[in-house]
Amino acid sequence: MGEAEQDRIETQEYLVNMGPQHPSTHGVLRLLLKLEGEIVHHVDPHIGYIHSGIEKMCESLTYPQIPYLTDRMDYLSAHMNEEAVCLCIENALGVEVPDRVKYIRTIFSELQRLASHQLWWCVMGMDLGALTTFFYGLRDREKILDIFEETCGARLTLHYSIPGGLMFDIHPNFRNRVHEFLNYFREKLPEYDQLLTGNVIFQERTRGIGIFPREAVINYGVTGPSGRASGFSCDVRKHHPYSAYPFVSFQEALDDRCDTLARYKVRIREMWESMSIIEQLIDNIPEGDYQVKLKGVVKLPEGEYFQRVESARGDFGVFIISDGKKSPYRLKFRSPGFSNLSALHAMSKGWKIADLVAIMSSLDLVIPDIDR
């Protein structure tokens, strides 16, 4: 076709509603896409379909009642969310929790991170069309959920951390189960690599896709594995250690290739790191109380308190403004998914629809975390 002929063909951008009910938006996220052919020109996320007003609800709840609600925000890193709220309240009250609590909280955080990354892995495979990964990932996640269920009594919304400590002590069977799981998963994780990571189709689909350089990552506040894949050292566990992280040695998984494959590999590496952290802690849980008795009515001294933890998706922050009463005056959750979503447009502009799906699943968005 000559150039003159090509000019005569009129092309037109068109709008496509991806969502709210779409298989790869993992919830009720609606993306308004401007497409030209297959090329994505503009992504406009419309969110709020499951906005539940958690921040408003927290203003009328007492402090011990808040952690149960945060479970329902980012349900895949429920324990980290609880931990953030509990740490914030404990810091404000000046309560020092026993080492036993710190150790157990850290083990649970890492187990939760593993479970979250397993689910992310199976969903990532499924988004790219490898449907079998979904079942292998869930199969392994089930083992962690069993550990949770035995100790906390719930599988997803754990409500295990409470201000001042833990809901229960660990189950007597906990150590054995964790060891069992670690031995099991050490054998299964290489399978993940064989099935997906090494696969030439997967590599082609992800390498060099959705490149997002370090400056942009910091500018957009993209944290967690997605940020670390662009060389942004943003691991709260390293920079602002909390709970038992000062006692363990681990590597922050960093990558500087900035693409979807890097985001994928950072998460796989984090799974190995999480296992090593659990291994360091599980046999050294100190004896002691599992909670500090707080007053019947918890009242935070007047002031502002900010606490960050590293959730499975990134930098999760709790900001409490207290006026000295039994419930917070204003409570804000800095959810990692929210900031990560804001970068989706910049990340996926100019790529194809299929790449948009890959980029989106490499960001690991959880919609209740975004909508709150």
Next chain:
Amino acid sequence: MAFSIYDFSSFTQSIHEGLSNRLSPAGTLAVEWVIVGIVILLFVAVFGLFLVYAERKVCAFFQQRLGPMRVGPWGLVQTIADFIKLLMKELIQPARADKFLYNLAPFIVIIVTFLAISVIPFAKGLQAFDFDIGVFFVTSITAVGVIGILLAGWSSNNKYSLIGAMRSGAQIISYELSVGLSLITIVILAGTLQLSGIVEAQRAGWFIYRGHIPAIIAFFVFVIAGTAETNRGPFDLAEAESELTAGFHTEYSGIKFAFFFLAEYVNLFIVSAMATTVFLGGWMPLHFGNLEEFNHVMDLIPPVFWFFIKVFFVIFLIMWFKWTFPRLRIDQILTLEWKFLLPINLFNIILMTVIVLMGWHF
């Protein structure tokens, strides 16, 4: 009426004679058409439903699941129940859809599969039409199916459908080349385009064995390109559910959706049957050079069974691909075709020609 499970030609011949004794030649032809039509219809329905069940079970076992277990023993009646459900569902037509084309599209897709099935030799004499250009007929008629997909996508008045249809068009037009060329590689060896002739030519040994290196390469190229042509496995871009929800059949419901669904599985059968016929010796039993006893035992298994055993082997291979690999992107699919499969194929044809000319084949 002489009937043998090893040779159906006498059986079909006797039906033909019986009919022509009673009816005029035109009447005979008409009745035979009807018989052939009903047989193919039944075959498509039963085999399609069975393949859906088989796919569910196979994929379940790949994924450490049990698959359907509730309806009937081991869920055997599950697909029939699903089919009844689809029959009873409301047929929804999107507003501002092109009504005529929208309703026509599923029929084009399903009719093409009927046409393609009619030339497949199931066993000696069990073949509806024995063209002397059988290979050519199958490759060309399966390519017509894409028109149905394009129409479905275009007429649905849905952007996802349109994208899916356009992808499918680009993909099938490209992969048609590889399918054709890999079949031609064997046609060079066989020296005929007639499917029954190709099968007969493999009496001395399957072509995948007789043509050795180029035939094996051609076999794999054919399986890959065939998977792409049926919109399956890693090449299911036209309906890529994580990108386009359901691609070209997003707007179809009830029995019209069932047509697309059934056609996909019958296409899978056609590709496998072609691979079997051309590469794996069709209904010829497995023979090893001079193991007389073994060959004799193999001869006892009826040709129809041989045909289906081989077909299921190829189907299993294609399902294995589908349930292991991630999906390709549209430009990668075209790259795979034009940069990898096509050059390999062309080189392979030259290799095969040289081998045939020099007589280096078995």
Next chain:
Amino acid sequence: MRAIWKYLSDVLKGIWTLIQGMRVTGHYFFRPWLIVTQQYPENRRKLVMFERFRGEVTMPHNENNEHKCTGCGICEISCPNGSIEIITATVLLPDGKKKRIIDKHIYHLGMCSLCNLCVKNCPSDAIVMAQTFEHAVWDRTQLTKVLNRPGSKIMEGIKE
């Protein structure tokens, strides 16, 4: 020549990675005894929940139809969803004193998020979490339960 060699090695390497993946799925296909599916209603007998599993709030009674609830209302206060309502009654004791006892401990299972705060805060350990999990009913009014049984009374020796 080098370009051709690279092209060929790319093709072969690609095929090798694909075979790696197929080996994993094939491994499980030919080992059907590794299947993890649980067939739920059939395996109900074998299905034992962990003892800490939070299914619903119940109030255990002993063989004399006695419970431990004093009707203090702490569970009602600590519930974030308002799923517990305590209705108390005042009775006249033989020695002439008035005493507040529980009349009805109303529990809305439909509103409960099973956070365990009521059980944890109960001063007399009167309520516990049961391990039931099949809560589906035909009518949502059936989800509102009265936890103390009719005619039950408080155990001896439970102080407020």
Next chain:
Amino acid sequence: MSLEDLNTFIQSIEPAAEVVQGKQFPEVMVPDDRLHQLALELKENPSTAMDYLICLTGADFEDHMKVIYHLESTVHNTVLVLKTKTLSRINPVLPTVCDIWQTAEFHEREVFDLLGIRFKGHPDMRRLFLSEEWGFPLRKDYVDEVRIVDR
């Protein structure tokens, strides 16, 4: 950078602002008209290099509304809390910082959605979670008889 250095640095841009050591981080209250300039300087100047906006919170204090910026420097690993306020409740307007930190684009839309604070210069000031006719639920005077049940 110590607290004094930070104080001198900020006062060189905005004399009225003073850095106080809060409970956790140094905090500084800035008048809204100088916010943008100070924010830009805090990010661009290599001695502060506050390049990462962790969190942007809006809060209603009945008589005024505050927006609180948690900034972090990825170079020096320090955190600074920047605050600004607006007195108007009918038409509260604050300058945007989303040209300095892109992530503020979404956060400011969230603040606008829940508190009704408009950000001047924001390229896309639409509601984020709620529909157009909804009130501003995080304001303390927000009433919703249907959905909020007081016990």
